[in-house]
Amino acid sequence: MLKSLLIANRGEIACRIIRTARRLGIRTVAVYSDADARALHVRQADEAVHIGPSPARESYLVGDKIIAAAKQTGAEAIHPGYGFLSENADFAQAVIDAGLIWVGPKPHSIRAMGLKDAAKKLMQEAGVPTTPGYLGEDQSPEHLKAEADAIGYPVLIKAVAGGGGKGMRRVDAPEDFADALTSCKREAASSFGDDRVLIEKYILSPRHIEVQVFGDSLGQVVHLFERDCSLQRRHQKVMEEAPAPGMDAATREAVCAAAVKAAKAVDYEGAGTIEFIADASEGLRADRIWFMEMNTRLQVEHPVTEEITGQDLVEWQLRVASGEPLPKRQDELSINGWAIEARLYAEDPAKGFLPSIGKLEAFMLGEGVRIDTGVTEGAEVSPFYDPMIAKVIAHGAAREEARLDLAEALDESIVWPVRSNAGFLVRALEHPDFVAGTVDTGLIGRDGEALIPPAMPSDEALADVAAALAEQPLAGFRLNAAPRRMVLLAVNDQKMAVAFPGSDSDDPLVADEHAVPEPVLLSEEGQTWLVQPYRASGTHAGAAGDGAITSPMPGRIIAVEVTSGASVTKGQKLVTLEAMKMEHTLTAPFDGTITELNATPGAQVSEGTLLVRVEAAE
Structure with a gap:
């Protein structure tokens, strides 16, 4: 060793x-x-x-x-x-x-599988089923178009040296081929320095099935069963599971045998993955599953295979690299239960999945699941690398147990102030197609908008927070109105009045000037918000140290108590604002003179509008 x-x-x-x-x-x-x-x-x-x-x-x-x-x-x-x-x-x-x-594998094995066209030819020679398509040397637009016409639309144009979803275009009709080819070749040249392409039949109900293979220096190759990686966004995997839903024993035997044959064809050593594309329009069938490519390395999703086989694939890699034989024979490997993995990214689904960077002031994931991560609370999420911050893996006796455990763990996660896709993942796990195990690679493209979590917590969650905060030191505040039971909350800086359960009056509770409760992090369905009570008065964000009195929220001015040039004393009423069905009085932060007055009774103002400026007395 x-x-x-x-x-x-x-x-x-x-x-x-x-x-x-x-x-x-x-x-x-x-x-x-x-x-x-x-x-x-x-x-x-x-x-x-x-x-x-x-x-x-x-x-x-x-x-x-x-x-x-x-x-x-x-x-x-x-x-x-x-x-x-x-x-x-x-x-x-x-x-x-x-x-x-x-x-890892020998360099010649990596090279053999590095180019999609060469790998596909090699697999055809080895008797591994491949997707119908064109792999030829003639790269003229006219010839490629003729090949696409012969294959039949829709077709997929793929960069020969591609990967990560780059250099790929779906073409649904002959008249769209030329533009798609130009775009694909341009992206391939830019990304890989190679603009050659291949043409494949586009599968209308595609599922991404892959098989974990392992070889040693003695010529032995085994498989560790299959994974389903069909839940993808723009050709990037979002969630993976093992085994594949709907895979019967006969189909599994055929696909896994093809994967072993593919690995042996390149004299493979170490961990590798043979990826297949399946036409699942009539379920998973051995005659409708074709070789797509090989990844000559350990995969991101290897934990689901570890969970169902009880094997440590990194240990296998290290033992094989040390010259040892494979730790297990094929007949010693079996499937135990079900595992599902979700990739937790520092990104904001509501903003087009833009990466989110910064310090992880809070980073807590659910219990009862496996967490593979490279960060801890307090770590910085860098803009320089992939935004994945953790893999969350659930293993259960059956698929539904694993699905529910994973959803619960993600639901309980707290990631702040960096945004994450946890809420998106929870909704994906609850999508009817995922529950049924019939996900194809187009699901997010079709239904992705419905998987975007809401911008704000539910009314029920806010009410619970309001009730809890109402037990902290708060002060009732309202002008000329009967009492009622509510709490003024700022949720990620968005201000609102929230009633709480069991309240039978309408006295708004706001943070006392001398006892402001600490902010709390509210987590719901994987989303995290910062919630804090606030004082709706001139000393809360409406009164700056330089005497600038701004509107703490959108509203309507209902009273102006001063005139320009007037002298005022600290705490004197300046402007009364009506917002969210409540009145808020803005007061002078110190003794001084009104040097600017922009408030007019009846005017509508937005949050942050400068209403009054007070110059401190000498």
Whole structure:
């Protein structure tokens, strides 16, 4: 067994590898960029080496720096994780040439599966079923169009060197082909430096089925069953599960056997994944599942396979890299229960899934599930890398148990002030197609808007918060009106009056000037909001230290108590504002003179509007 290991990666996967290495007694070396100087994987490793500036192209993607770090620290081997240099055959060869052990497949295997057209031809020669399509050398627009016409629409144009959903275009009609081809080739050239494409039949009810394979240096190859990765957004996986819903024993045997045949065709060693596309219009059938591509590395979604097989795939990688045979024979592997994984991203679904960066002031995920993460509370989410902050994995005796456990864990999560997709994931888990196990890759494209969580908490949740805060030191406040029982709340800075359960009067409770309750974080269906009582008076956001009195919320001015140039004393009424069916008095913050007056009775004003300016007395 290896004695020391450098992890050429960061974040969640680096922490995952360190966890297994530590259990096996292997010394670990982390590498880090400027942005990751205080990262969790750096703190967990036995040793860490700085390899450059924050951008990955200047640190994690510079193979020479990583090899130098391994030699500097005496590491025997390099584990690439996933992403970055994990499928770079030249880097793998450089590691081997440096006298180090590469924890992964041999460079020639990576190259064999690196180009989609060559890989597909290789699979056809090996007898692995492939999607109907065109893989030829003739890349003229006229010939490609003729091939697409012969295959029959819809077709998919795919960049030969593509990945991550880039360089792909669906074409539904002959007249759309030319424009789609031009766009696809342009994106492929920009992203991969290679504008060659292949044409495939587009599957109308596609499911993404993949099989985990493993090979060793003795020529043995086994599979660890299949995963379903059909829930995707723009060709990026959102959730994965194992086994695949609706997969019968005969179809599983056929697909997994094809995956083993594919791995053997490239003399495969280590962990790999054979990805298939299935036409699920009539359910999963062996004659409608075709090879799509191979990922020559450990997958993000490997935990669901670990959960149903009871195997540690990182340990398998390290043992195989050490020259040991596979830990299990095929007949010793079996499926136990069901596992579902959700990818928790620092992103805002309500804003087009834009990445959300900043400090994780609160980061708490639900219990009773497996959490693979590379961050802790207080960590910074960087703009330089993938925004995935955790993988949440539930394992149960049956699929419904795993689904409910995962939904509950995500529902209870608190991520603040960084935004997350937890609420989106909860809604996806509750979508009827997901519940039924009939998800295809187009679900989010069709129903994605319905999965976007609401911008505000439910009335019931706010009422519960209002009731709890009403028990803290608060002061009733209202002009010329009968009492009523409500609390003035600011929810992510949006102000509102909230009634609470059991109240039988209408006295608004607002934060006392001398005892402002602490803000609370409200979590509902994976969404997190900051909630705080506030005082609707001139000393709450309406009175700045420089004497600028602004409107604390949108409303209508119903009274102006002063005139321009008048002298005022601290606490004197200046303006009365009606908002949310309540009156709010703005007062002078100190003794002084009115130097600016922009308030007119009856006028509507928005939040933050300057109403009065007071100049302090000498």
